[in-house]
Amino acid sequence: MESIRKAYGALKDSTKVGLAKVNSDFKELDIAIVKATNHVECPPKERHVRKIFAAVAISCPRADVGYCIHALSRRLAKTRSWIVAIKTLIVFHRVLREGDPSFREELRHFSRRGNIFQVANFRDDSGPLDGLYAAWECSAWVRTYALYLEERLECFRNIYYDIEADKVPKSAPGESKTNSKPQTLSTEELLEQIPTLQELLHRLVCCQLKEPANFLIQYALALVVKESFKVYCAINDGIINLVDMFFEMPKHDAVRALKIYKKRHDRTLDLAQTFQFPTLRQELQEKKEESEEPKEPSQAENEKKVKEGENGQKTDHLQEEPASQSKEVNPPPASAAELLIFLGLTT
Structure with missing residues (x-):
């Protein structure tokens, strides 16, 4: 059953790549998105992610950036595979973190039309996964991850800057320390x-x-x-x-x-x-627990105390130690x- 599911996923990916080569006006971008978010259970390949980064660079037309957001959002909304969903969210996340700042602005404007991460009802019923998470458990984590990214975008919309991009430069010796945004x-x-x-x-x-x-x-x-x-x-x-x-x-x-x-x-x-x-x-x-364990006195100390008791003498080591020599052990x-x-x- 698992092999059939993988073969079906690979067939869908190859079909989408073929359609992108023929019908798409953004052929290279569509192919990169499909290959970066395919059904193979591994992180998106770096070369495909870099092509997406290049497509949303500040030098590109804003229409290209808008199409990239639309294509990724459509890929996320239509899939029923938790693998494709997580990989699509990873691509979104990485472009937010590492891509051009103009992408965040375009994404913020795009989100006003509706929820970009449309996975509130997402569920993958394909079955267990090699004794680890079942597909429905992975689906729950997909929804949680999407909520985090949605909140991250909402945070950017409310505070007008990106936390990850707020880098405080190191001050040179003798200079006053540079403050962070908050x-x-x-x-x-x-x-x-x-x-x-x-x-x-x-x-x-x-x-x-x-x-x-x-x-x-x-x-x-x-x-x-x-x-x-x-x-x-x-x-x-x-x-x-x-x-x-x-x-x-x-x-x-x-x-x-x-x-x-x-x-x-x-x-x-x-x-x-x-x-x-x-x-x-x-x-x-x-x-x-180690610090609270009582230490058993040695045999020599016991014999010495017995002799001192018989002679009625008080030795120095039985007297109270001065406060300066006593050390209290603070428990963790x-x-x-x-x-x-x-x-x-x-x-």
Whole structure:
């Protein structure tokens, strides 16, 4: 059954390539899209993705960029294969991350006509996959991934810049440190933009995998995880800026700022638990148990104490040690909040 499904997918791909060669006005672009999002269970090939990048470059007519978005969106809407759906979303994601900034602008305008990532009811019923995820489980992750990309586009629409493209240049020795975008915003801008970034972080955390998945899903997840650091840092920088302005705010703005700060704490815990906490908590718990284990006195020490008891003498080592020599061992943090402070993830 699996071999028949693969053969049928390959036949559909070759048919679409043949039709593109004959009927398409954008022959090269259509062929690149079909080959980049074919039914083969592997990430899109780099040479096909690069052709798509070239088709949406700033030097190309805006009509070409619009056609590329339309072709990818149509490919996503018509497919019933989770492989094709994920590969199409990966192409969208990579062009958003690595392509020309004009593509983001064109995509933002295109999205006003409707939802580009039309996968709300997507489901692949083709069957199990080599003992890993079933096709319907992969379909659920396709929908989650699409929601993240939709939120990413909405975030770009609301804050007017792309988080991934906000690169802070390194300051030369002796020069003042260059601030990131959130560190330069006004109070009103921060109160509007930080909740948008927090919602993006929530969608990002929802992309976590509860059990091992195939390589294609892991590849897509790696793109998401790469962006988690930028999103977290943008939220962190914005909240630090917000805290500096807190006592100068009107009361209603201060209430909004407190809600944002509380939500930031919850989102940070979600992010840490998703990508860091399971391993670290286990390691720290083991260290804590080791530090709490009582040490058994040696035989020589026991004999010495018995002799001292018989003679009624007090030796120096039974007296209280001076405060300067006593050392308290701080156990590793047990709670999630303490662990965040221990790791330096909070300010």
